[in-house]
Amino acid sequence: MNPFATSEKSIQLIGESALITKIRSWLGPVSPPTPYGIGDDCALIQPSTEVEVITCDSLSYGVHFDASLDAADAGSKLIKRNLSDLAAMGALPKCAVLALLAGPNLSLDWLESFFSGIRNSCTHYKLALIGGDLSAIAHNQFSAVLTLIGEGQQLCTRSQAAVSDFIYVTGSLGGSRLQKHWNFEPRLQEGRWLATHGDCSALMDLSDGLGKDLAALLPANCQAAIDLPGIPIAEDAHRIAKSSANTALEHAFMDGEDYELLFTIKPDKAARFEHDWQQHFPSVPISCIGQIRRSQCPANYVDARTGTDFMRMDGFQHFQHRS
C-alpha cells in the first residue's frame, strides 16, 4: 500500500491536534492517560525497582520498507526491532515514545493501519506508548523513530566474552529480506533467561548480519574460529542463493535483519547450558557456531577446520564492499 495519498485523504487535511486525537484513539489502551502518557510537555515514567535501559531505532520509507509491505507490518516492525535490542541485554519492555516525521501528503488510511500494527505489538509485548512528536517534512517522505525504555534485574552486555568461550546463535540466519525482516519474534524471553543464566558471558542481537555483528563480541587480540558447517542457514537464504551470486552460507553469514540472539557460553558449562536451554525453550533451536581464540593476526574470523581467513573469499568480499 502506498503511504502517500492525494490531498483529500492525507494528513494535511486535519490539524496537528486533531491528528493527535486520532492517533490516541487508534492506540486505545496502549496510550495511557496523562501524566503517565501523552498530553503534557513530558510524560512521567512509572517508577522502577529494576535497572532501566534505553534504546532508539528508526524506520524510514524507502530504506527499511517499501509500498509492498503492509502498513500494519511496518508499524509492528518498528516496535519489534527495538524490542530486539532490549532482548539483546536481557531487558523487558516498559514504555516508549514515538517521533513521526511525515510529508504532508501521508495517507490517513495508511497511517491508521501503521498504528494498528503499533497497537497490536504494544499490546502483545506489554508496552505503553507514553509520548511522542509529530513533525512535517518534505512530500513523499516518512520516518518514524522509536525510543524504548526497558528494565531488568540482571542485564548482560556485549563486553564480557573471554578466550575459549563458545559462540551460539538462536534460530537460523540469512535471507531475511524475503520475509523475516518484518515477520519475526523478538527474543525477549530468551534474552531475559540468558542474562540471568550464569554461564552466558556476552549477549547481543543480530541486526547487521553475523559477519558484522560478531566482531563486537570479540575481546582484544582475539578472533572467532567459525565452524562454517555449524552455521544454521535459513530456508530463505537457500531460496535467495538460487538467483544470487552468493552461496546460502554467505547469505547466512552476511545478510542483516536476522533479529536472532548471538551469545557466548563458558566452555566448561556448554553441555549443561545446552541441556538447560532445551528444557526452557524446546521450540527455539540454538547452534554452536564457533569459539573465541587468542590471535595476533588481524582477521576477526577464521575457518575452524583450516585456519584460513574465509572473509577474503570472493562471495564474502562482495558482501563487504556492498555494505
Next chain:
Amino acid sequence: MNPFATSEKSIQLIGESALITKIRSWLGPVSPPTPYGIGDDCALIQPSTEVEVITCDSLSYGVHFDASLDAADAGSKLIKRNLSDLAAMGALPKCAVLALLAGPNLSLDWLESFFSGIRNSCTHYKLALIGGDLSAIAHNQFSAVLTLIGEGQQLCTRSQAAVSDFIYVTGSLGGSRLQKHWNFEPRLQEGRWLATHGDCSALMDLSDGLGKDLAALLPANCQAAIDLPGIPIAEDAHRIAKSSANTALEHAFMDGEDYELLFTIKPDKAARFEHDWQQHFPSVPISCIGQIRRSQCPANYVDARTGTDFMRMDGFQHFQHRS
C-alpha cells in the same frame, strides 16, 4: 552553511562505525562510556531517587532551520527546545538519546559543527548523551530526533489551573523567527522553582504561540480574560510588524517558538508570588496577562476590558488560518 556537500566531503565516504567513532570524539565527555553510554544494544540509565519524565522533539532541515543558521546553533537548538519541555514541568535534565536521519550527501564538516553545538549545550546543561541511531534517508534530507529524560522531586502539570487563577508569562513574546527561535535560554531553573512553589497551579512552555498554547491550560467551561496591554511584546515582534500585515501584539500572541514559561497562580497568592519571583529571578521579567473565568461561550479568550472575542479580529484570523 549548506548541510550538504559533494561526495568527497560527505558522510557516505566513511562507514557507519567510523562515523560513530567520529561522533563520540566530537561529543567528548558528553558521551559517557558503556554501559551508561553508546556502545551496546541499549544504554543503562543511571538510577534515580526522583520522578523521571520523558519528552521527544525533532529538528528538520527546511522546517526548523535552513542554511542561514549556523550548524552549531542548529545542534544547540535541538537540545534547548527539548530542555524547554523539561522546564515546562519543573524537571532537570538527566540523559538523552539522539536519532539522526541523514541523506548520504550530508557534509561531514557541517555535521561536526552541528555536534559542537550539541556538545556545548549538553555540557552547559549537564546532560549526558547516552545512545542513539544513525540512519540513511534520501539525498538532501536531514532530521534529528532527541529523546530526553529528566527528573524532579516535585513536578507541575498543565492540568491544575482553576477559576480565578492569574495567568503569567516569563520574558517577552513574538518575532522569534528573527533570532530567538534558536537564541534562547530554556527556563530550567525558573521551571524547577515554579514546580516547587505551592502557589503555582499549572505550568507549560510556549512553543506554538500563546494563542495556541494557552488553551491547554484552561479547565472545562472556562476562558481566559486577557489583559491585552499586559502582554509583553518582544522588540523583534515590533520589528517584524513594520513589514508584516499584523500588529506587534498579534505577533506576540500568535508567533511560535517563544520558549518562555506560561503558568497560573492562585489569585490570593499573586502579590506574595510576584515578590518571591523578584527575589529569586531579578533579571527575568514576568507579566500577568489575564485571569481564568468561568464561561459558557465557546471562545477560549476574551479581551478583559471589553469582553469581546478578539481572536475573531482580522489579524488574529489570518494567523489562525496560516497555522
